[in-house]
Amino acid sequence: MIHCVLHDPDDSVAVVVAEGVTAGQMLTALILDEDRTIQIPCQSDIPLGHKVAMKNMDTGDTVIKYGVDIGKVVAPMRTGEHAHVHNIKTKRW
Numbered sequence: 001m002i003h004c005v006l007h008d009p010d011d012s013v014a015v016v017v018a019e020g021v022t023a024g025q026m027l028t029a030l031i032l033d034e035d036r037t038i039q040i041p042c043q044s045d046i047p048l049g050h051k052v053a054m055k056n057m058d059t060g061d062t063v064i065k066y067g068v069d070i071g072k073v074v075a076p077m078r079t080g081e082h083a084h085v086h087n088i089k090t091k092r093w
Contacts, residue, residue: 002037003027004052007066009034013051013083015065021046027080029054043080051083063088 003021006014006029014029021027022045028037029052046052051065061073063083075087 001028002030003042005030005032006054007032008064009038010064011066012054012057012061012064013070013088014054016046016048016050016052019048021048021052027052041080043078044082046082051088053077053079053081053083055079 001018003018004014004016004027009031021042023042025042027040027042029040030037040054042052056079057063057073057077059073059076062069063071063073071088071090073087074089077083077087
């Protein structure tokens with residue numbers, strides 16, 4: 001089962017595409033550009049359509065989704081944690 005998708009292996013977040021993703025489970029992430037999967041441990045419950053951190057990130061780091069800069073980290077994240085408005089903000093303002 002595919003739990004989340006990302007385009008490029010260098011993306012720092014992936015989008016959750018399965019319901020019921022919970023802390024403690026192993027997630028299967030599909031890297032679309034390479035048509036391969038990887039496994040990451042899930043650290044948080046993550047709702048469908050939200051993002052999951054694909055690597056550890058510190059405050060100020062740039063967040064890359066689908067190969068595009070979508071903002072900056074405002075609270076540190078570990079691999080497998082929920083990535084959303086509580087720890088990512090736009091760089092626009």
